[in-house]
Amino acid sequence: MIEFALSKKQHELKEALQSLGRHVIRPMSLDMDRTKEVPESFLRNFMMMSRGFRSDDIAEFQEGAPRKERDPSKPSEANRTAVIAAEELAWADAAIPLSMPGPGLGAPPVRATGTPEQKKRFLGMFRDMDTGPLKWGAYGLTEPDAGSDVAGIRTSCRKDGAHWVLNGRKCYITNGGRAVWTVIFATVDPSLGRAGHRAFVVEKGTPGFEVGKIEDKMGLRANETAELVLEDCRVPEENLLGGEEAYRSKEGFMTAMKTFDNTRPLVAAMAVGIGRAAYEYARDFVKQNYVLGRPIPRYAAIAEKLAKIGRRLEAARLLVHRATYLADMNIPNAKEASMSKAAAGQAATLACIDAIEVCGAHGTLQAEHALLEKWFRDIKVYDIFEGTGNIQRVVISKRIVSNLKSF
Amino acid sequence: MIAFEPTEDQRLMQDAVAEFAKATLLPRTRELEHARGVSEDIRRTAHEMGLGLVSVPEAAGGQGQGLVTTVLIEEELGAADAAAAFGLAGPGAFGRAVIELGGPERAAELLAGFAEEGGWDRFGAVAWSEPAPCRTHEGFATKAERTDEGYRITGKKAFVGNAALADRFVVFAQVEPERGWGGIGAFVVRRDNAGIRVGERHKTLGLDAASFGEVVLEGAVVRDADRLLGDGGEEGFTRAALRFFVKHALVVAARAVGLSRFAFELAREHCDTRVAFGKPIGHFQAVAFTLADRAMDVETSRWLVWKAAAAWDAGQSERDALLASARAAAHAFEATMRTADDCVQLFGGSGFIRDLVAEKLMRDAKQLMLAAPTAEQLDQLASAIELGQKLDPALVLPTPDTQAIFT
Numbered sequence: 160m161i162e163f164a165l166s167k168k169q170h171e172l173k174e175a176l177q178s179l180g181r182h183v184i185r186p187m188s189l190d191m192d193r194t195k196e197v198p199e200s201f202l203r204n205f206m207m208m209s210r211g212f213r214s215d216d217i218a219e220f221q222e223g224a225p226r227k228e229r230d231p232s233k234p235s236e237a238n239r240t241a242v243i244a245a246e247e248l249a250w251a252d253a254a255i256p257l258s259m260p261g262p263g264l265g266a267p268p269v270r271a272t273g274t275p276e277q278k279k280r281f282l283g284m285f286r287d288m289d290t291g292p293l294k295w296g297a298y299g300l301t302e303p304d305a306g307s308d309v310a311g312i313r314t315s316c317r318k319d320g321a322h323w324v325l326n327g328r329k330c331y332i333t334n335g336g337r338a339v340w341t342v343i344f345a346t347v348d349p350s351l352g353r354a355g356h357r358a359f360v361v362e363k364g365t366p367g368f369e370v371g372k373i374e375d376k377m378g379l380r381a382n383e384t385a386e387l388v389l390e391d392c393r394v395p396e397e398n399l400l401g402g403e404e405a406y407r408s409k410e411g412f413m414t415a416m417k418t419f420d421n422t423r424p425l426v427a428a429m430a431v432g433i434g435r436a437a438y439e440y441a442r443d444f445v446k447q448n449y450v451l452g453r454p455i456p457r458y459a460a461i462a463e464k465l466a467k468i469g470r471r472l473e474a475a476r477l478l479v480h481r482a483t484y485l486a487d488m489n490i491p492n493a494k495e496a497s498m499s500k501a502a503a504g505q506a507a508t509l510a511c512i513d514a515i516e517v518c519g520a521h522g523t524l525q526a527e528h529a530l531l532e533k534w535f536r537d538i539k540v541y542d543i544f545e546g547t548g549n550i551q552r553v554v555i556s557k558r559i560v561s562n563l564k565s566f
Numbered sequence: 567m568i569a570f571e572p573t574e575d576q577r578l579m580q581d582a583v584a585e586f587a588k589a590t591l592l593p594r595t596r597e598l599e600h601a602r603g604v605s606e607d608i609r610r611t612a613h614e615m616g617l618g619l620v621s622v623p624e625a626a627g628g629q630g631q632g633l634v635t636t637v638l639i640e641e642e643l644g645a646a647d648a649a650a651a652f653g654l655a656g657p658g659a660f661g662r663a664v665i666e667l668g669g670p671e672r673a674a675e676l677l678a679g680f681a682e683e684g685g686w687d688r689f690g691a692v693a694w695s696e697p698a699p700c701r702t703h704e705g706f707a708t709k710a711e712r713t714d715e716g717y718r719i720t721g722k723k724a725f726v727g728n729a730a731l732a733d734r735f736v737v738f739a740q741v742e743p744e745r746g747w748g749g750i751g752a753f754v755v756r757r758d759n760a761g762i763r764v765g766e767r768h769k770t771l772g773l774d775a776a777s778f779g780e781v782v783l784e785g786a787v788v789r790d791a792d793r794l795l796g797d798g799g800e801e802g803f804t805r806a807a808l809r810f811f812v813k814h815a816l817v818v819a820a821r822a823v824g825l826s827r828f829a830f831e832l833a834r835e836h837c838d839t840r841v842a843f844g845k846p847i848g849h850f851q852a853v854a855f856t857l858a859d860r861a862m863d864v865e866t867s868r869w870l871v872w873k874a875a876a877a878w879d880a881g882q883s884e885r886d887a888l889l890a891s892a893r894a895a896a897h898a899f900e901a902t903m904r905t906a907d908d909c910v911q912l913f914g915g916s917g918f919i920r921d922l923v924a925e926k927l928m929r930d931a932k933q934l935m936l937a938a939p940t941a942e943q944l945d946q947l948a949s950a951i952e953l954g955q956k957l958d959p960a961l962v963l964p965t966p967d968t969q970a971i972f973t
Binding site for chain 1: 849854861869
């Protein structure tokens with residue numbers, strides 16, 4: 160059936176998160192931006208509170224719990240539900256979903272290629288956060304000289320007895336400083352390209368594994384972005400994701416890419432959330448300042464601008480729903496995932512730019528209840544991280560143009 | 567639950583229409599264009615398939631299907647020949663107008679003839695626009711004057727789809743000139759009514775297989791019962807007229823999705839096979855990225871149209887359904903123009919030559935954008951809804967004052 164209505168559970172989740180966002184998160188948003196921190200007390204409360212709403216589906220995303228055996232006739236709604244939650248949280252403050260305790264971006268590669276023991280060990284450790292300390296996982300792929308061109312990573316790994324020795328630098332790692340472990344991508348030999356890649360779970364405190372600079376960013380300031388340094392870092396061989404057997408083929412590289420098919424729609428949903436926040440702000444500003452008082456000559460132009468922001472965001476949101484629908488149905492969705500990310504990054508960035516334009520000078524002021532300038536700063540990176548807009552178009556192109564291996 | 571899967575019945579109908587469109591319309595698209603009409607044999611086949619009667623109520627001999635089924639079918643027609651989709655027999659826009667403005671009983675009565683034998687040669691039409699905006703008062707120059715038993719209608723309507731073929735019309739005319747757009751009315755006028763004649767057929771940029779022309783009213787007398795009152799009162803009439811226009815726009819938007827798909831596929835095939843500088847031109851990034859963007863246009867248009875159609879079928883609030891439809895149609899119209907334009911552009915010089923269908927798609931796309939409320943008008947409507955403005959007919963209906971449209 161063709162249907163766009165949310166299930167009752169999804170609707171309740173959306174309402175609850177929106178209420179939390181409006182009454183709790185937004186009032187502390189600017190403060191978090193200034194202090195560059197999401198209060199741990201909030202995160203802890205959020206985890207406790209959201210338990211009621213966390214179906215097993217959501218728990219999978221938040222805690223990285225191993226996927227349960229499913230009745231194939233009853234497909235999961237996990238991906239579809241997760242993007243609804245992501246949009247609402249980002250609508251409140253995008254740093255919140257990114258700073259949520261849990262394995263984060265580290266979960267998909269562990270889940271996709273980890274051995275049963277690795278999954279149990281690295282994902283299982285997030286289950287005691289209700290009583291124990293909050294924990295984060297991270298994903299370390301990008302390097303100073305290799306971002307979108309994943310095949311170009313230079314962090315090296317070599318086998319030495321029962322250990323692997325890693326050397327290199329990773330940068331722009333979300334929650335990298337606080338992570339209890341990070342999935343680090345390294346190469347046995349750069350000349351092998353993708354076939355030379357290996358993925359390791361590197362735990363905090365491993366000798367030779369240090370946190371470098373914590374970045375000072377344009378936006379998303381409350382979310383930590385760190386540099387990670389590996390100097391003769393000795394990683395136990397049991398931390399090689401999937402074990403040596405997994406790397407006989409090109410699996411090593413595929414691990415990195417699989418992550419993105421799952422996470423791009425999630426990031427796209429967050430972008431839509433920020434864009435929607437900006438749209439609603441501009442809409443309400445116009446409503447309060449112009450339309451109900453006296454119409455102004457540029458009204459039609461403003462109306463058109465608002466309408467275009469609104470429909471671009473809706474178009475992006477539907478690509479997100481489409482990509483996650485396919486994921487839930489276990490249908491390959493790389494093209495659709497990239498489409499959602501490309502469209503959302505662009506639509507939401509334009510939404511923030513145009514929303515400020517609509518509000519005029521007011522739009523640029525920084526104040527407790529005027530977060531438009533903050534969203535403008537927050538949104539830009541959504542057209543950059545998890546693959547830039549151009550990279551998404553490379554992914555899409557390869558799936559619509561015949562025999563296109565590379566440009 | 568969010569799902570993108572047509573039902574089994576919908577799938578069967580979609581396949582049957584796709585087959586008809588591909589086997590019958592596609593090979594003859596130039597023939598129909600040059601003949602400036604859809605030939606009898608094609609109209610007979612389409613009528614036997616029940617194509618013009620999908621959304622006609624069962625009480626009137628139609629299939630009583632919802633808008634989702636309708637848009638699925640219209641996309642398939644548009645993907646072969648959007649012009650033919652406008653030129654097939656059936657009540658078309660007339661049907662949608664009498665359903666919204668006349669209510670179910672009146673509609674059943676007025677649509678009865680279309681399912682009968684000979685229905686392949688029966689058309690309805692909506693006479694809305696006029697050759698020029700009225701200069702003496704807001705509203706239409708065509709007037710409906712009160713008589714003892716009804717109204718006498720005098721004036722000239724323009725841009726009327728299937729004007730020369732239709733045997734019944736919904737004619738919009740000014741009842742109370744002093745009340746501007748709030749003083750208009752809708753009347754059913756039959757072709758055999760004295761005082762109505764078909765004027766000149768317009769020569770148009772595209773959609774040649776459909777005909778558009780003038781309708782001249784020279785004191786046509788109609789009964790009281792022939793006035794369609796919508797939901798009653800000025801506001802109720804505007805609301806019903808708005809529903810008609812917006813649903814009509816959605817159907818035209820579905821054809822636009824089909825046209826976009828056609829243009830995209832044509833361009834993609836060309837970029838796969840045309841070799842320049844030693845490789846297929848699709849292997850150049852500027853070309854591939856253009857294709858990627860247009861692929862996103864096709865998908866976003868389709869999902870927006872589906873979502874809006876589903877909103878009506880699921881009985882969501884009129885506000886939500888109107889908003890979703892306005893966004894969907896505005897986006898689909900702009901997207902189809904971009905896609906058809908890029909199709910010609912990617913073909914280069916050969917795209918401009920009439921040996922290929924690309925140039926026709928581009929002309930049809932532009933024409934189609936004006937065959938329903940335009941993207942600009944729909945954007946004003948969407949903003950009016952979002953800003954909580956009163957839905958003033960002068961603002962939300964596609965008046966000739968703002969931009970004349972074809973119906």
